[in-house]
Amino acid sequence: MFAATNQFITNIDLLVLAAYVLVLCLVGWWAGKKEKVKSDDYFLAGRSLPWYVVGTSQVASNISAPEIVGAIGGAFLYGICIAVWSWGNIMSFSLLIWLFIPFLLASRVFTIPQFLEKRFNPSMRLFFAIVTILANVTTFLAAVLYIGGLTLREVMGMKVEASSFMGLSMDWNLLIGIIVIAFFSGIWAIYGGLRSVAWTDFLTLVFIIAGIIGISYFGLKSLSGDANSLLEGWNIMLERNEAQTGVWKEVVEQHAESVAGPGHTSYNRLSVVQPLTHKVIPWPQLILITFTISIWYNVINQFIIQRILGAKSQWDARMGMVLAGYLKIVLPFLIVVPGLILFATHPQLLKGEFSTLGPIADGAYLTLVKQYLPVGLVGLFLAALFGAIQSTVNSVLNSTSTIFTIDIVKEHIKPDISEKAQIRCGIISSAGFLLLAVVIAYGMFYFSDADIFVYVQSLYSFFAPPFAAVFLLGILWRRINGKGALWAVSLGFVLGIALKVCVGMGVFDNNFFPWLNSFLNQAAVNWAFCMLVCLVVSLMTEPPPAEKVADNLTINWRKLNIFDGVSGSKWYHNILLWWGIFVVIIIALVIRFW
Template identity: 25%
Template sequence: MVEVETLDPGDYGAIVVYFALVLAVGLWSTFRPNRDTAAGYFLAGKHMHWFPVGASIFASNVGAPMFIGLAGTAAASGFAVALYEWHAIYLLIALGWVFVPVYVSSGAFTMPEYLKKRFGGKRLRVYLSCLALILYVLTKITAEIYSGAIFMQQLLGWNLYLCVVLILMVTAIYTVAGGLAAVIYTDTLQTIILLIGAFILMSISFVEIGGWEEMLAKYKVAAANYTLANPQNYSCGLPRDDFQHIWRDPVTGDIPWTGAVFGLTTLGLWVWCTDQIMVQRCLSAKNLTHAKAGSVFAAGLKILPFFLWIIPGMISRILFPDDIACATPDKCEAICGNRAGCTNIAYPLLVLRRMPSGLRGVMLAALLAALMSSLTSIFNSASSMFTMDIWRRFRRKATQGELMIVGRVCVLVECGISILWLPILQASQSGQLWSYLQAISSYTAPPWTIVFLLALFWKGTTEPGAFWGLMISLVVGLIRMVLDFAMPAPFCGSQEEDTRPAVLKDVNFLHFAILLSFVSLISTVVISFLTEPRPPEKLRRVTWWTRHDTLDPEETESEDDFGVDEEEVKPSSVISKCYS
């Protein structure tokens, strides 16, 4: 196992100062106005300026899996993983200019609520809410916690559950207290800390390696000594020949260019343009201009991960090849306890062994900033969907005070479920965390992307078409996902023969995302043609073509939105204000 070093008093001081700042900013936002209504709590009163909106979008995506997964994948295969980040630049601009104008005109708080307004009925709204809540807990929250635990165990040697409980407690305190305003303000602070820490480590790494040309030359031979001595027996420890290529072969590439262009687009549209976590930040902007500017600012920030995490991940392999580039399952297990590989510890090792005394604490604070930023975003978005789309389904006349309490209790429940799920995630011991997370998205996200695109741009899309198109696609995606987990690929370097069926062995998950998109598109369109479309008066302000309509859409009594008592709570004291 990698030796753990202890932090100096200066490192702990930096961590303490960081926690104090985050709590101060989060609790300060608790006493701001416009927090005692659903719009105030879940959309920050719709008073946010472009800078915190953009910073929060960026920080919400830069979580611990980026430190662990993105840097680790770069250490394993080189530049191509940058496509995941640079691809987002164009999609974030589409978010501000194409998707958000429709969401704003519809008056929806959440994405499930938008689907209800667009299609009517309740099936799509409840289904999306339930599926999103399950995926948040089982993938996003636990992946953040697991990634953070890897980093903190390498850096501190602390008990796993002590780290998890501490992070969740601090995160939940200001998320529960302040709602989206607290999340966005703390995200802005954490983005600054995050960029400073990552920039310092990138500079130190570049200086030590000797610059860009030296990095490219040394990465070609960044392998363990036993691999270089006997490359035929330990070929898994060698860098990829195409490590400098962004666009890779559609058959032999680990990120094929065909999948990156078409399959990754469907995943990206889901993450950046239809996922509650990202859209909610734009909806909190004071007007459409600030929402657009915030999305452009976030798009500009997405250029940075290439320099802040991908390049340092590759440098870590150069500096520590015996650890990062282990070539057999047995050797990898001896180094990091994971038979699938040790690239996940590339960034933690760089911090542990190259950051000077005092700055290690700053870097740990940067990790905590990324981890907590993503967790707060997930907690707030999940509580928004549960409260607005599920709770009000059963409590049609819920008061504003009741909605506030339910939203906060939902955060606490999510924390508990995430801790209970952590041992299961630990047992999986995936050495390819980033790839697994993207693969899961490939099996679940494309149908939802198709539904949202058709909802915005084709008035003929019907509720039965969207619902049954999702059901058909869900079955197809689940079959591939079950096969993927039931028959994993043999570890590289093992003597096992790959006996998986062709649909697993020969079809990259990004290519499968393309196929699943076609299944969803064809089934939704065919069923929509066979069913009755919604009349024009019910499509006002809910599609791209009707977003400027002056009249509100007509709704029958059965399709009316969940009732809410709009009477605001007026706290009479500091104590009651904290409670409300």
């Protein structure tokens, strides 16, 4: 079953990978060994996380295997516009730093559903809790485990072992790979809670950055030929991605309509500004993505925001997000550049029908690893990829079990559950959700022609808009009530399903609103619809009671002072200073690649 077919890792690489796993285990054990007497010890690390752990853990948990594998493959297919998924965080990070963090910390909640109950009603809490659990298991955990299983199968040189089981074709090596990845990835979330998760994330990010830098460094050196120059390799990479000549121009023109939309004969791979009908990032999303997806992902997504809820102070929470912003500047260069390098060196891989290129794009990172990384660095890259997998699995498991325990079990099943029983429930539910994710991850084998990057992002665009709309309105305006919020999210999910059905039936093809084939444009329409429903229903019904619009739940514009506690003890601790530099750099990058 484990016979090698294309094994390309050496014993040295395996030693590097084993050393990483050993260090990771030591850090996870050290961080999680503290006795967990209270539930916030397990679920929120005792609210003790320093800023550098908040920031690095937020980014490490965000850079999952689909982000690395998918973004490299996405850049190979679509170009530099994939960087918008990182650079576009500037607005949601800024809103989080200056407006939302004070409310989230002042409310002293464990979970975002708790906050939504305080601001709206218990129905919103239950609705969001259920949707979050579903999204975490299907969108985050399953996709990450699937990519992890594929990677383990490929790097270990396992055959694609297909056999029949109860009428289904089974790839047993893939299933074993998923199970192995699930076990080693989920163990620290189950054992140590958020404290183990956050500190292992801190270590993981170092390996992620080091591993991906290696591919770009050796790839650019190889592109430069005898010059052996990074700058020369960079210039050649950009020139070939302009696709003005040769096979590069040929494949861009071949897939122009599939990428940019009907009527397009070409597209600019080196621009973040893409046509309205672009498959992945149409130009309005340079702004709208903040409101349709980023607010949900970065502000009310439990597995991301849990680090902020676990911060030891408001200054640590804010400065942690500033650090995350700087890392988001750097990461696209680390993740997108390898995809551009592969297009520059192997454009012929894009010949063929666009619908068949998903697996090729998802395998792009392995092509680069095999071609460019020397002995030892292959192990480092695999450690980085494994780190990204375990970081996301740990984070998602911890947040999912937190919501299940606090918002489902304690709220609706056993209100008198003790602190220790809550911890026990978190451990057991983590194991259960991990097992369910393994089953769903393997189920993705039967849809393996799908582009993993598009799969994940399209699910984001389905889950995010309704909640992003009502959360933003609820924070900004006291007149918004629970009825308006509940009607908005309910009808929003109905509209989201209807749009997906219409795309599947080809309703938007040709000249009938073809721009609605883009999942991000669908998200924008859904978000605007939910905003309207929430406003109309709220204004047609009674105002919310006073306790639902207290100053710790909505913005009091008369008392607003966003600069409280931003200076720190020294000038270089000033949050406003470092946030301002971050904003300037992002604006400069967008202008450069306009």
